[in-house]
Amino acid sequence: MNDIKELFETLNPAFNGALRLSDDGQSVYAPPESIPEVLALLKDQHEYVMLADLSAVEYEDRFEVVYHVMKLTDAGVIRIKAALPRENPSLPSVTSVWKAADVQEREAFDLMGINFRGHPDLRRILCPDGFTGHPLRKSFSIKPVNRF
Amino acid sequence: MTMESDNLITQEFNLNMGPYHPSTHGVFRAVLTLDGEVIVRQKNVLGYLHRGMEKIAESKTYNQFIPYTARLDYLASALNNMGYVQTVEKLAAIEVPERAEHLRVIVAELQRIASHLLMVGSTANDMGAMTAIVYYMTLREKVLDLLEMITGARLTNNYMRIGGVIDDLPDEFYDKFKELRKFLPERLDMVNTLIVGNEIFASRLKGIGVITAEMALDYGVTGPNLRAAGVDFDLRKKDPCSVYDRFDFEVPVLKNGDAFDRFLIRGLEMRQSLRIVEQAVEALPEGPIMAKVPRQLKPPAGEVFHKIEGARGVLAFHLVSDGGPKPYRLHIHGPSFVNIEIMPAISPGLMLQDFLAAFATIDVDMGEVDR
Numbered sequence: 001m002n003d004i005k006e007l008f009e010t011l012n013p014a015f016n017g018a019l020r021l022s023d024d025g026q027s028v029y030a031p032p033e034s035i036p037e038v039l040a041l042l043k044d045q046h047e048y049v050m051l052a053d054l055s056a057v058e059y060e061d062r063f064e065v066v067y068h069v070m071k072l073t074d075a076g077v078i079r080i081k082a083a084l085p086r087e088n089p090s091l092p093s094v095t096s097v098w099k100a101a102d103v104q105e106r107e108a109f110d111l112m113g114i115n116f117r118g119h120p121d122l123r124r125i126l127c128p129d130g131f132t133g134h135p136l137r138k139s140f141s142i143k144p145v146n147r148f
Numbered sequence: 149m150t151m152e153s154d155n156l157i158t159q160e161f162n163l164n165m166g167p168y169h170p171s172t173h174g175v176f177r178a179v180l181t182l183d184g185e186v187i188v189r190q191k192n193v194l195g196y197l198h199r200g201m202e203k204i205a206e207s208k209t210y211n212q213f214i215p216y217t218a219r220l221d222y223l224a225s226a227l228n229n230m231g232y233v234q235t236v237e238k239l240a241a242i243e244v245p246e247r248a249e250h251l252r253v254i255v256a257e258l259q260r261i262a263s264h265l266l267m268v269g270s271t272a273n274d275m276g277a278m279t280a281i282v283y284y285m286t287l288r289e290k291v292l293d294l295l296e297m298i299t300g301a302r303l304t305n306n307y308m309r310i311g312g313v314i315d316d317l318p319d320e321f322y323d324k325f326k327e328l329r330k331f332l333p334e335r336l337d338m339v340n341t342l343i344v345g346n347e348i349f350a351s352r353l354k355g356i357g358v359i360t361a362e363m364a365l366d367y368g369v370t371g372p373n374l375r376a377a378g379v380d381f382d383l384r385k386k387d388p389c390s391v392y393d394r395f396d397f398e399v400p401v402l403k404n405g406d407a408f409d410r411f412l413i414r415g416l417e418m419r420q421s422l423r424i425v426e427q428a429v430e431a432l433p434e435g436p437i438m439a440k441v442p443r444q445l446k447p448p449a450g451e452v453f454h455k456i457e458g459a460r461g462v463l464a465f466h467l468v469s470d471g472g473p474k475p476y477r478l479h480i481h482g483p484s485f486v487n488i489e490i491m492p493a494i495s496p497g498l499m500l501q502d503f504l505a506a507f508a509t510i511d512v513d514m515g516e517v518d519r
Contacts, residue, residue: 055466055479075387100368103489126195
């Protein structure tokens with residue numbers, strides 16, 4: 001992640017300065033609404049042709065959806081983040097950029113309860129269809145149920 | 149009996165392939181919509197093996213979670229161990245001793261050979277080559293014997309530790325490895341003449357389930373499947389973790405991307421892995437096998453992303469720490485989880501039997517898909 005500052009400088013004007021470098025200088029925050037555009041730009045013009053990982057993290061005051069995009073030439077990885085409010089976290093889907101996002105967005109929806117707008121088939125993937133709750137949220141308890 | 153096919157009215161019907169079917173290599177269900185014997189649509193149903201690994205990680209200390217990683221991809225446990233401990237080491241900035249790095253490479257590459265041997269064996273079995281699987285399995289057992297000798301377990305070994313490895317090579321290892329070094333290429337050549345040169349076997353796989361390079365990148369397919377499609381991408385070369393950059397080996401790349409190439413590339417990769425192990429055993433430096441790591445490990449707050457070349461593709465870990473003794477969030481990116489989703493794209497138009505060929509050669513491990 002050496003060239004993230006450089007890349008941030010070149011990307012930022014295209015989005016009217018809406019991007020923000022994180023405090024540790026290792027990730028770029030993008031406004032949730034422009035995530036597909038940012039990733040498409042990275043894919044088409046900056047050689048980051050592969051979605052290496054998509055995950056979601058819960059914090060006390062927000063949710064973060066974290067995208068890791070990877071180059072094929074030197075396997076360099078850039079971390080792009082979108083911060084979402086705790087109430088009804090939702091952002092546009094990136095399935096139009098990579099088909100690989102399909103299952104990974106479904107996973108984040110299932111386990112963390114993030115709503116990806118425009119996803120072709122957003123339903124649970126790992127938990128059963130009738131399941132309630134989102135297991136990876138901190139409020140979800142994994143204590144055994146008292147059956148008797 | 150003659151039939152006028154133009155006048156024949158056929159009706160589509162659904163067939164559940166799995167969850168318990170020998171060719172799905174685990175509990176996976178594919179809902180196939182068939183027109184006669186030809187597949188029209190496929191829908192994947194996952195989650196039968198979902199154990200909530202990521203949630204478990206949040207309630208275990210960093211060291212306690214190592215044995216769980218062996219249960220992710222249970223056919224390549226050592227590689228999962230390695231990916232996880234390296235992620236934590238990267239976060240906590242722990243320097244691993246040279247000897248430990250070499251031992252890790254030895255175990256990881258032996259594990260890769262064992263994993264690929266199971267894949268070629270079970271593919272041959274699915275195609276009806278019942279003799280071949282016996283040869284491959286005896287060969288795999290010899291590799292597993294070596295792994296058992298080093299790590300103490302055949303399958304779910306728990307050898308890597310944060311900061312090094314748990315034990316040194318036993319003295320008997322060197323002789324046993326010498327045997328394998330001679331035996332493995334010979335036996336692979338022999339089975340190759342049995343099945344790869346066999347016209348019937350080859351025509352079952354050739355041209356089936358073609359994944360082009362563009363498709364592979366779009367769907368996020370990595371590992372041997374990507375290299376069989378003609379993309380030269382191996383993290384051991386592109387971004388070497390551990391001491392992979394010191395060894396001389398080649399990355400086999402094929403171009404057709406069909407089931408046959410995916411089958412062949414595993415054979416080629418095993419020989420390269422054996423070369424790496426040979427060099428690592430020869431270059432094994434003296435010294436400690438564990439770094440000095442505090443018993444109660446508390447990495448600094450922050451986050452880290454680490455990826456290694458697993459047996460099935462890019463295995464990545466995204467770890468967030470809040471400075472406490474347990475991970476705040478651990479996301480595991482299993483290559484099979486992404487690879488399996490290319491099946492609905494390549495299966496339409498295939499016959500039911502060819503679906504087995506395409507699926508077997510993608511080589512998914514359900515433990516890694518469902519986590």
